[in-house]
Amino acid sequence: MTNPLRVGIIGVGTMGADHAERLAHRIAGAELVAVSDPDTARAEQLAARFEGVRSIADPLHLVAADDIDAVLIASPGFVHEEQVLACLEHGRYTLCEKPLTMDSESSLRLVEAEQKGGRPLVQVGFMRRFDPDYVRLKAMVDSGDLGRMLLLHNIHRNKSVPDPSFRSEMIVRDSLVHEVDVARFLFGEEITEITVLSPAPTRAAQPGVVDPQVAVFRMEGGGLVTTEVFVNSQVGYEVRCEAVAERGTVTVGQNGGGLSTTRLSGDGAAGPGLWGGVVPGDYRERFAAAYDLEVQAWVDASRRGEVVGPTAWDGYAATAVCQAGMESLHTGEPVRVDLADRTALPGTG
Structure with missing residues (x-):
């Protein structure tokens, strides 16, 4: 064209x-x-x-x-x-x-x-797959320089959600869904199980809304992902992601921007990390470049x-994980994520 x-x-x-x-x-x-x-x-x-x-x-x-x-x-x-x-x-x-x-x-x-x-x-x-820092993190993970990725820790906080229609399930479906895709993107594999845990809710949440929430994903290769979603944090829009590998860690969004790394140096000592920036007001500011x-x-x-x-498959897989997550939100128990056989879809034979 x-x-x-x-x-x-x-x-x-x-x-x-x-x-x-x-x-x-x-x-x-x-x-x-x-x-x-x-x-x-x-x-x-x-x-x-x-x-x-x-x-x-x-x-x-x-x-x-x-x-x-x-x-x-x-x-x-x-x-x-x-x-x-x-x-x-x-x-x-x-x-x-x-x-x-x-x-x-x-x-x-x-x-x-x-x-x-x-x-x-x-x-x-x-x-987030287009955010420059997440792209750099993906490249570092894929390079193998830090060894195999073992854990991923995410924080996803909004200042507030005043809309009374934004209920507990929407925190899973509309907020946590981003971390679902981040986990699949960085690990390069599917999520097989999700557990959503409910700590004591903040008084800033609407009555009956479970906020914050903590989700745990189990990846098909054995890795684990933890995510805190807190949509009424009262502070600002704060998104962080820390990858823990065999020989070091990499953090996206520490104090609002850039990468913070700790890793083994040549003599086996941990190197220094860097951080800086401010907490933005909302997602449009935090991810404007993305x-x-x-x-x-x-x-x-x-x-x-x-x-x-x-x-479309990535969208489907994320929705399937969140659907299982909403079930876990109500039971507090791990729920298996069942995906269709991708090789059996029309047009793949």
Whole structure:
């Protein structure tokens, strides 16, 4: 494709509006053409901010429009299946914000539909795979310089979630899902078991909401992952990740940015670590570069006729883990993660 990728956005809440600004002003090779949202007044107001952008009331009409090449879906998860299926039917390259869908069954249907279509079209919005520090961490882990990775520790904190509809299960499905993908990305393997534990809740949480939560993943290769998710920490948006390997550790996001490392030196002594930065206010600030890099990679790949980054399968696998996690949240017991046989999917034979 030599012309700009013509993009439509479905869902113009906080994330969708942020992506509209990104596509209009910071992404090369893309042209924002249309937006759609059930709140038509909000969609029209957003469209009016950009020259030549129109509002389309029905998101499925946006997908089918002749002047749309690709669709960025930032709508609520419960409508993703219908919208992604429409994109697949019309051959639109798709960047779908997490979660892919609300349950593993519907996510698997999307994987199967894409496979039947004969070519990949879907990228899922796990932007941490594009964050420069996470990319460096992945490269260090894969290099083998620190030996085999044994443990992964994650911290995921938001300042507050005032929305009374954000319940305990959403902490698993909408927040923890990022760490699910990080674990799969860094280990390069699937999660086989999840346990979600519930400490005493903060008084800042809505009544009946279990916050914070601590999740433990067991990886198929035997590694373990611990994750604290605390969505009403009152401090700021704080995301950290520490990889523990046989000959050292690497931490992403210590005090807000950069890598902190401790490792064996030539004489066997531990080397010094570095840290610095501040705690940002929200995810758009913390992962601004990651979002830009993610969308740019999606646009570039779509123009080449390719898909890069997290796939529909990655979205399905993450949803399956979170579905098991919601079961564990209620029982406090480990729950096995059962995934479909990837080799038996349509189009893989």
